[in-house]
Amino acid sequence: MPQKPQNRIYLSPPDMGGKELVYVHEAFETNWIAPVGPHLDRFEKALSEYLGVGAVAALSSGTAAIHLALDILGIGHGDEVICSSFTFAGSCNPILYQKASPVFVDSEPTTWNMDPALLEEAIKDGIKRNKKPKAIILVHLYGMPALMDSIMALAAEYDIPLIEDAAEALGSKYDGKLLGGYGDFGILSFNGNKIITTSGGGALTAKDPKAVDRARFLSTQARDQALHYEHSVMGYNYRLSNVSAAIGLGQMETLEEKVGKKRAVFTQYIQALGGLKGVTFLPEPDKCFSNRWLTTVILDPEKTGGVTREDIIQILENENIESRPLWKPMHLQPLYAGARMHGGQVSEYCFKNGLCLPSGTAMAPSTLERIITLIRGRLLL
Numbered sequence: 159m160p161q162k163p164q165n166r167i168y169l170s171p172p173d174m175g176g177k178e179l180v181y182v183h184e185a186f187e188t189n190w191i192a193p194v195g196p197h198l199d200r201f202e203k204a205l206s207e208y209l210g211v212g213a214v215a216a217l218s219s220g221t222a223a224i225h226l227a228l229d230i231l232g233i234g235h236g237d238e239v240i241c242s243s244f245t246f247a248g249s250c251n252p253i254l255y256q257k258a259s260p261v262f263v264d265s266e267p268t269t270w271n272m273d274p275a276l277l278e279e280a281i282k283d284g285i286k287r288n289k290k291p292k293a294i295i296l297v298h299l300y301g302m303p304a305l306m307d308s309i310m311a312l313a314a315e316y317d318i319p320l321i322e323d324a325a326e327a328l329g330s331k332y333d334g335k336l337l338g339g340y341g342d343f344g345i346l347s348f349n350g351n352k353i354i355t356t357s358g359g360g361a362l363t364a365k366d367p368k369a370v371d372r373a374r375f376l377s378t379q380a381r382d383q384a385l386h387y388e389h390s391v392m393g394y395n396y397r398l399s400n401v402s403a404a405i406g407l408g409q410m411e412t413l414e415e416k417v418g419k420k421r422a423v424f425t426q427y428i429q430a431l432g433g434l435k436g437v438t439f440l441p442e443p444d445k446c447f448s449n450r451w452l453t454t455v456i457l458d459p460e461k462t463g464g465v466t467r468e469d470i471i472q473i474l475e476n477e478n479i480e481s482r483p484l485w486k487p488m489h490l491q492p493l494y495a496g497a498r499m500h501g502g503q504v505s506e507y508c509f510k511n512g513l514c515l516p517s518g519t520a521m522a523p524s525t526l527e528r529i530i531t532l533i534r535g536r537l538l539l
Contacts, residue, residue: 178408195400220347220360244505264501271304298327301451354409436461484512
């Protein structure tokens with residue numbers, strides 16, 4: 159059996175190149191290694207100014223941010239929360255943390271995000287059962303903005319708080335406005351595979367600055383103002399460290415450059431592969447500007463001559479190149495068996511036939527050409 163090349167090509171590895179190390183050295187030289195410090199303050203300010211939101215709390219993960227949003231909204235046992243089904247488990251697991259129940263909604267085909275018609279169906283169904291949803295968790299999948307006009311209108315009409323999961327969508331815009339600032343709460347992720355990283359981390363934005371103050375309080379174990387350790391409510395250890403924030407500061411300085419590089423990678427893929435039979439890339443609908451966090455593609459075996467998503471995964475894996483199926487919808491996950499679901503065909507089709515392709519911002523042009531050549535070669539056999 160032939161040996162795989164040693165250097166693995168990942169989907170979206172971290173890309174260091176700004177002043178990350180300079181800021182980390184500052185943190186070490188000034189001994190700000192503890193969880194809070196000046197770099198954390200600066201990172202939160204940089205995020206707030208970039209997004210145009212009133213306040214930001216930098217946290218240990220995007221999942222932690224969703225959990226705090228649900229906690230601040232008072233969601234608890236027996237409540238129902240609507241959530242996109244086509245997403246990562248981190249979007250909906252916090253619903254279970256609060257002993258609430260998820261109600262999943264399928265995607266619409268133009269963005270693969272929450273279908274507004276099915277969202278209204280889910281809201282009306284909950285009201286009919288005397289279980290009006292307490293929140294909506296909307297996910298901007300793979301950096302593509304959801305249909306925000308319709309979804310915001312429904313949230314307002316039925317007076318339901320909107321939690322905007324922009325974990326994959328920092329730098330994306332809808333109608334010229336950056337994502338993460340539309341909802342009552344916005345969620346960001348700085349995991350190692352995101353467009354910028356703090357090695358691990360996330361953030362919570364809110365329209366109400368008092369909600370961000372509450373998030374900071376809860377994320378530092380809910381310590382009351384006292385000389386001793388006093389706790390009146392349950393808190394969490396969710397605050398981002400000052401050292402991690404120093405990395406984030408350097409990453410923020412190259413964010414727009416990284417968005418450009420992600421979009422350039424997508425353009426090369428679609429120019430080389432978009433004309434092949436059975437190969438479909440997700441275009442940008444009207445008002446949408448995607449950061450193209452990951453380039454995704456749908457392969458229809460009935461039109462590709464029988465070539466499947468698995469065939470492409472295998473030929474890339476043989477060359478030590480990572481690719482991955484699209485998210486498995488939450489309503490198909492064993493953990494959520496029995497959860498209420500509205501629709502399902504769109505996300506199930508995408509999962510069955512969809513693929514994420516390497517989209518790193520530091521990927522060499524020759525590497526991208528090699529990946530494209532491998533895929534074209536298999537599709538044109």
